[in-house]
Amino acid sequence: MATVDVTKVASALNLTKQRVQQLVKEGLPREGRGQYDPMKCMLWYVRYLQRALEKKSVPTLDGGFVGEREERVRLLRADADLREIELAKERGRLMALPDVEKMLTDLMLATKTRIMAIPPRLAPELIGETSRLMIQAKLEKACKESLAYLAKAGIDVPGPTPRRAC
Secondary structure, three states: OEEEOHHHHHHHHHOOOHHHHHHOOOOOOEEEEOOHHHHHHHHHHHHHHHHHHHHEEEOOOOOOEEEEEHHHHHHHHHHHHHHHHHHHHHHHOOOOHHHHHHHHHHHHHHHHHHHHHHHHHHHHHOOOOOOHHHHHHHHHHHHHHHHHHHHHHHHOOOOOOOOOOO
């Protein structure tokens, strides 16, 4: 039979010229450089597709195969990940980002309020104090009291303590 060029083979097989070149590397018969027997090529390509179907896979444009099994495994993993996230939420090991942001905002505001309350509360005690060590000791005591209050009082956080989900 007469040979044809790559364009006609690609057209007959409903492929691109690049895909035909990829298939040549996988065993598509060719008679010579750029010359193909269309009947041999069609028979080879039919067998190639049959093997792909036997594997329950579909050839992709890049020459690979996507198997049904691999796709199912991918979907099962995604489903398992979603279920783990839901379980972590139910167990209190996961918090929504807005809840964490609110908790941190409350913590920062409470800290700022306690720190800014130190000077007005301490100023009357420091009037007339001449010893630098006494002033420093009173300031440190007030700071420690504020920190202890923040540690003891805590911040009202909605939901459980945030932990990292597995």
